[in-house]
Amino acid sequence: MPSRVSDDFMAHPVNLHQKHLDLSSVKELPDSHAWVSPEELCSSGASRDTESIPVIDLNGPNATKLAGQACKTWGAFQVTNHGIPESLLDKMEAAGRKLFSLPIQQKLKAARSSDGVSGYGVARISSFFPKLMWSEGFTIVGSPLEHARQLWPKDYNNFCDTIEEYEREMKALAGRLMWVMLGSLGITKEDVNWSGPRGEFNGACAALQFNSYPACPDPDRAMGLAAHTDSTLLTILHQNKASGLQVHREGTGWVTVPPLPGALVVNVGDLLHILSNGLYPSVLHRAMVNRTQHRLSMAYLLGPPSCVQISPLSRLVDHGHPALYRPITWSEYLDTKAKNFNKALSSVRLCAPLNGFADANDHGSVTVG
Numbered sequence: 344m345p346s347r348v349s350d351d352f353m354a355h356p357v358n359l360h361q362k363h364l365d366l367s368s369v370k371e372l373p374d375s376h377a378w379v380s381p382e383e384l385c386s387s388g389a390s391r392d393t394e395s396i397p398v399i400d401l402n403g404p405n406a407t408k409l410a411g412q413a414c415k416t417w418g419a420f421q422v423t424n425h426g427i428p429e430s431l432l433d434k435m436e437a438a439g440r441k442l443f444s445l446p447i448q449q450k451l452k453a454a455r456s457s458d459g460v461s462g463y464g465v466a467r468i469s470s471f472f473p474k475l476m477w478s479e480g481f482t483i484v485g486s487p488l489e490h491a492r493q494l495w496p497k498d499y500n501n502f503c504d505t506i507e508e509y510e511r512e513m514k515a516l517a518g519r520l521m522w523v524m525l526g527s528l529g530i531t532k533e534d535v536n537w538s539g540p541r542g543e544f545n546g547a548c549a550a551l552q553f554n555s556y557p558a559c560p561d562p563d564r565a566m567g568l569a570a571h572t573d574s575t576l577l578t579i580l581h582q583n584k585a586s587g588l589q590v591h592r593e594g595t596g597w598v599t600v601p602p603l604p605g606a607l608v609v610n611v612g613d614l615l616h617i618l619s620n621g622l623y624p625s626v627l628h629r630a631m632v633n634r635t636q637h638r639l640s641m642a643y644l645l646g647p648p649s650c651v652q653i654s655p656l657s658r659l660v661d662h663g664h665p666a667l668y669r670p671i672t673w674s675e676y677l678d679t680k681a682k683n684f685n686k687a688l689s690s691v692r693l694c695a696p697l698n699g700f701a702d703a704n705d706h707g708s709v710t711v712g
């Protein structure tokens with residue numbers, strides 16, 4: 344997946360030394376990481392957080408209906424009773440903590456290459472912003488073995504075993520969630536031929552992303568992970584007990600998603616937005632940082648099999664509801680995202696909305712700071 348440094352980034356070159364700062368040892372927010380100036384800070388109002396995304400019991404009798412409502416109105420929900428053992432979530436969190444606490448020189452041995460997807464580094468979307476984010480990430484696509492070996496030459500097996508177990512469990516949960524979410528639209532296994540004979544999404548591609556947000560000396564002026572939508576069908580996110588995830592809703596603004604012990608956050612991604620012909624809008628979200636706690640999150644990013652062209656499901660398309668998006672594969676979409684970032688979804692759109700307003704997901708006007 345080639346990514347091209349954006350013109351915007353070129354206009355704001357970043358000092359390469361600062362690109363790999365050891366954030367946990369920085370005592371004062373450097374200008375390279377200051378998203379908000381002291382003057383702006385005085386005038387910016389705090390968000391109220393009077394409501395948040397629904398919490399859905401996956402084994403509850405209304406799970407399908409509630410998930411459908413949540414996807415339509417928020418593009419996200421939290422799920423409980425999902426069947427992922429808490430001990431596995433704890434093990435993954437510990438694995439992430441161990442990884443990010445390595446010395447920076449060690450982490451850089453597993454650095455993501457400029458044209459690669461896997462490895463250690465800043466968020467891929469960094470190139471679209473003039474300032475750096477207060478975070479570091481580690482992406483796994485396929486086997487983690489090579490990078491784990493570079494990080495822990497003598498002791499990489501534990502990490503790989505934990506990742507493998509987590510991916511297995513997440514794959515099963517992601518398939519189950521897909522059917523809960525699609526089921527609410529009346530979609531059945533026959534409507535999605537690439538889901539396989541038993542609808543297990545066996546050929547699906549996925550990525551795993553660890554995010555680390557060290558405690559920050561000036562959190563109100565920093566940004567953990569800038570506002571974005573995920574280029575996925577769906578994303579299953581686990582956050583540790585430090586809050587920071589916010590989702591955006593039209594008319595409401597930014598809303599915090601509080602960490603609930605044992606719960607997982609489910610986000611609608613751009614490809615499910617396309618598949619549902621816009622009925623489930625992908626959710627704009629971001630991560631904030633805080634002064635005292637180290638925040639960790641891990642995302643399981645589910646995509647379709649690489650050869651599959653994703654387009655609006657034919658059951659959702661008729662005379663009154665024309666297909667709004669052209670067919671596109673996941674890797675083609677990731678390329679488009681790497682070039683166009685938050686304009687990627689509208690660049691795949693076939694016809695402009697009748698009311699003349701922007702696509703529900705075309706968040707070009709939302710301020711990210």
Ligand SMILES: C=C1C[C@]23C[C@H]1CC[C@H]2[C@@]12CCC[C@@](C)(C(=O)O1)[C@H]2[C@@H]3C(=O)O
Binds near residue numbers: 468482574575642
């Ligand atoms: C499969 C994916 C999805 C990616 C790219 C690639 C691997 C890493 C994913 C993320 C994870 C962090 C946010 C994001 C915006 C980023 O910078 O890297 C995601 C991006 C996307 O959803 O577009």
Ligand SMILES: O=C(O)CCC(=O)C(=O)O
Binds near residue numbers: 554580582588630641
């Ligand atoms: O850290 C978080 O809560 C958000 C992470 C995220 O959005 C991502 O990895 O795509």
Ligand SMILES: [Fe+2]
Binds near residue numbers: 571573578
């Ligand atoms: Fe995300």
